[in-house]
Structures are given as structure tokens and as C-alpha cells.
Amino acid sequence: xxxxxxxxxxxxxxxxxxxxxxxxxxxxxxxxxxxxxxxxxxxxxxxxxxxxxxxxxxxxxxxxxxxxxxxxxxxxxxxxxxxxxxxxxxxxxxxxxxxxxxxxxxxxxxxxxxxxxxxxxxxxxxxxxxxxxxxxxxxxxxxxxxxxxxxxxxxxxxxxxxxxxxxxxxxxxxxxxxxxxxxxxxxxxxxxxxxxxxxxxxxxxxxxxxxxxxxxxxxxxxxxxxxxxxxxxxxxxxxxxxxxxxxxxxxxxxxxxxxxxxxxxxxxxxxxxxxxxxxxxxxxxxxxxxxxxxxxxxxxxxxxxxxxxxxxxxxxxxxxxxxxxxxxxxxxxxxxxxxxxxxxxxxxxxxxxxxxxxxxxxxxxxxxxxxxxxxxxxxxxxxxxxxxxxxxxxxxxxxxxxxxxxxxxxxxx
Ligand code: ATP
Ligand code: MG
Numbered sequence: 001x002x003x004x005x006x007x008x009x010x011x012x013x014x015x016x017x018x019x020x021x022x023x024x025x026x027x028x029x030x031x032x033x034x035x036x037x038x039x040x041x042x043x044x045x046x047x048x049x050x051x052x053x054x055x056x057x058x059x060x061x062x063x064x065x066x067x068x069x070x071x072x073x074x075x076x077x078x079x080x081x082x083x084x085x086x087x088x089x090x091x092x093x094x095x096x097x098x099x100x101x102x103x104x105x106x107x108x109x110x111x112x113x114x115x116x117x118x119x120x121x122x123x124x125x126x127x128x129x130x131x132x133x134x135x136x137x138x139x140x141x142x143x144x145x146x147x148x149x150x151x152x153x154x155x156x157x158x159x160x161x162x163x164x165x166x167x168x169x170x171x172x173x174x175x176x177x178x179x180x181x182x183x184x185x186x187x188x189x190x191x192x193x194x195x196x197x198x199x200x201x202x203x204x205x206x207x208x209x210x211x212x213x214x215x216x217x218x219x220x221x222x223x224x225x226x227x228x229x230x231x232x233x234x235x236x237x238x239x240x241x242x243x244x245x246x247x248x249x250x251x252x253x254x255x256x257x258x259x260x261x262x263x264x265x266x267x268x269x270x271x272x273x274x275x276x277x278x279x280x281x282x283x284x285x286x287x288x289x290x291x292x293x294x295x296x297x298x299x300x301x302x303x304x305x306x307x308x309x310x311x312x313x314x315x316x317x318x319x320x321x322x323x324x325x326x327x328x329x330x331x332x333x334x335x336x337x338x339x340x341x342x343x344x345x346x347x348x349x350x351x352x353x354x355x356x357x358x359x360x361x362x363x364x365x366x367x368x369x370x371x372x373x374x375x376x377x378x379x380x381x382x383x384x385x386x387x388x389x390x391x392x393x394x395x396x397x398x399x400x401x402x403x404x405x406x407x408x409x410x411x412x413x
Contacts, residue, residue: 001114039067045076047251070102092124110268121293132232156226166217272296316368342405
């Protein structure tokens with residue numbers, strides 16, 4: 001679990017505000033969800049046999065002896081909220097959320113126990129138009145952030161029925177190869193055989209590449225859905241690879257699944273993953289409602305942004321106010337409030353805590369401000385402020401208190 005501060009913080013800000021603005025632009029509304037839910041919710045949605053539920057959840061008994069869990073992801077919470085508030089009665093919803101998720105994982109670079117996601121969910125759309133829209137939205141976000149080299153993998157898991165048929169074929173195949181399976185995969189063979197396809201063990205890759213492909217078992221409607229999605233992506237120039245081994249870790253996915261990956265972060269290459277979960281709303285007690293969403297991992301994307309050295313707003317002020325002496329401090333603080341009234345977006349740092357001209361001017365320079373305002377006893381006596389450009393050779397000027405707002409505004413535009 002990390003503290004985020006210093007140089008990293010502006011990157012978080014940049015990512016969050018870019019995502020927020022795009023999501024709004026596409027018609028998604030923000031939903032703020034609690035960090036705690038009843039444990040049942042995650043067992044019923046993510047699936048009892050998944051790694052997340054088996055090994056990764058922070059679960060505890062609350063005072064009333066209810067079992068609660070720190071959310072490992074927010075799709076289930078989002079569905080729960082929609083059902084609680086009747087948000088899906090005869091209506092569609094496009095929603096997004098952001099915030100911390102908690103998984104008891106083995107900590108390593110890019111894999112944390114508290115990590116942060118931004119996610120988008122669309123309810124009530126059968127697709128594949130909205131499937132494509134959600135992918136376009138994520139692709140646009142990478143462009144806005146200046147991230148190149150992210151690659152998109154897609155797959156279709158079909159319907160629960162077609163998946164069952166595939167699952168049997170897969171189990172037959174894997175059983176015949178049992179000698180070649182590692183221990184983990186042998187365990188998975190019983191409970192969650194499709195996750196074997198996800199194995200990162202190099203010794204397993206040969207068995208896996210010979211396995212039957214789920215895309216060969218799709219029902220007609222799922223196959224058409226997938227075909228149209230591919231056309232829509234191609235039409236929009238969004239490059240993709242079909243990866244029949246992409247099965248995703250959570251049980252609730254149907255039809256479309258996808259993942260954005262990078263090869264710049266070592267083993268933790270997935271930066272955004274998602275998929276369709278047409279059965280989940282009903283499974284959690286709502287009316288049958290098709291749905292699809294994705295979630296991106298903020299830590300991994302911030303890491304990429306830092307590597308790409310994306311232009312970032314470091315938060316430097318426009319103006320640094322130097323005030324030397326008690327009289328200057330008294331006048332200066334009131335002038336700076338007047339400046340803020342006049343220019344509400346102004347970034348203005350007061351030098352609090354006193355000190356010499358020299359030390360205050362050094363602090364002004366370090367702040368990155370474009371302009372220093374300087375007030376000492378002699379300026380106070382004459383009712384003026386000295387204005388000193390810090391990033392150019394322009395000469396220092398002086399102006400009356402009444403003109404200050406106008407002069408600063410003129411200088412900054
Ligand atoms: P992975 O294969 O890396 O374990 P996942 O399939 O478990 O990822 P999802 O549950 O789909 O991931 O979450 C969506 C995104 O959240 C991932 O693509 C990743 O960027 C990020 N993410 C997931 N788990 C972590 C973690 N423990 N630490 C940091 N980021 C994470
Ligand atoms: Mg995981």
C-alpha cells in the first residue's frame with residue numbers, strides 16, 4: 001500500500017482529470033461507491049473458485065457479525081448500487097467510478113495490495129456498438145495521455161451455454177495431457193480449467209498452445225457479435241489481436257473480453273481490462289440486463305506516463321508574493337486576497353514565515369513562478385508593489401496597489 005506524493009502526484013492528477021473529462025464527454029456519469037460491501041456480494045459475482053475470492057480478499061467480521069470485505073474491484077458494487085436504487089428500471093445507464101481496490105496479493109512492482117482503478121460500466125446495451133465505444137474511449141485516453149505502444153487483445157467467451165461445451169472439450173484435452181501440467185494447473189483442472197490458459201509458466205506454453213480454441217465453439221449470435229465488433233474496431237483504425245487464450249480472472253464475463261497491454265512494465269503488463277457480463281445483474285437479483293465495462297490500473301499507467309515523460313502540470317504558481325517585514329505582511333496578505341477575488345484561477349503563493357529579501361526571492365525562483373510581487377517597508381510607504389518577471393530578462397516595474405489586478409492579468413495573458 002503506497003503513499004502518493006511529490007513528483008508522482010501530478011501524474012495521478014493528469015490521468016484522473018483526462019479520464020474524467022473523456023468519460024463525461026462520452027456520456028458516462030460518476031458514481032461514488034463504498035469501499036466495504038458484504039462478502040457475499042463478491043462471492044456471488046466474482047465467483048467462489050476464482051483467485052480473487054479464494055486468496056485475495058480482505059474479509060472480516062463486522063461488529064454485528066456480518067462478514068464484510070474491502071472491495072477487490074468495483075463492478076459488483078456498481079451492479080449492487082444499480083439494483084439498490086432501481087437505476088436499471090426501463091432505463092440504460094452509463095456509469096464510471098474511481099478509487100482504491102484491495103487485494104491480498106504478493107507485492108511486487110506494479111502489483112500492490114491497495115491499488116487504484118478508474119472504471120466505466122454500461123448497462124442495458126446488448127452491443128456490440130457499446131463494446132466498441134468503450135474500447136474507443138480507452139484508446140482515446142491513451143492518445144490524450146501521449147501513451148503509445150499499448151496493444152489491444154480481444155476475445156469472445158460466448159454464452160454460458162457455449163462456454164460449458166468448450167469447457168468440456170478443454171478438460172478432455174487437458175486430462176489427456178495431465179502428465180505435462182504443473183501443480184497449479186492440476187488443481188485448476190478440477191475447479192477452474194479455463195484459467196489454465198492464463199498460466200504464465202513457460203513449461204506450460206506448449207500444452208496451452210495446442211488446446212482447443214474457445215472462438216471455435218461460439219454460438220452463432222456470439223460469433224456475429226464478435227465479428228461486428230472486429231469490423232467496428234477496424235473501421236475506427238483501432239488495431240487489435242484476437243487472443244483465444246484471454247479468459248480473464250473473474251467468472252462473470254460473457255462474450256467480449258479485452259485487455260490493453262504494454263511490454264514496458266515487465267511482468268505486470270495489463271493496464272486496462274474489461275468485458276461483457278450479461279448475466280451478472282440478474283445473478284445478483286436484478287432484472288436481466290446486458291452490461292459491459294472496463295477498469296484501468298492507475299499505478300501502472302502512471303508508471304508508463306512517467307517513463308514517457310508526458311508533459312505534466314507540476315503545479316507551479318503564476319505569482320509568488322514576497323513580503324518582508326510586518327507592515328508588508330499585513331498589506332500583502334490583504335492584497336493577495338484582492339488579487340484572488342479579481343483572478344479566481346490565479347495560482348498565487350504567499351511567502352509565509354518571513355525572512356530576508358534574498359531568501360524569499362530564492363524561494364520565489366524555486367517555486368517555478370513566472371512573476372514575483374515584492375513588498376517591503378519602502379513599497380508600503382509609497383503604496384506600491386514591485387513586479388519582477390522571473391522567467392525573462394524584462395525589467396522590474398512598480399505599480400500602485402489599485403492597479404495590481406490589471407497589471408498581473410495583463411502580464412499573464
Ligand atoms: P493481473 O492479470 O495483472 O492480475 P487482473 O486481471 O487481476 O490483472 P483486473 O481485475 O481486470 O486485473 O483489474 C483491472 C486492472 O487493474 C488491471 O489491468 C491492472 O492494470 C490493475 N490491477 C489489478 N490488480 C492490481 C494490483 N494488485 N496492483 C496494481 N494494479 C492492479
Ligand atoms: Mg489479478
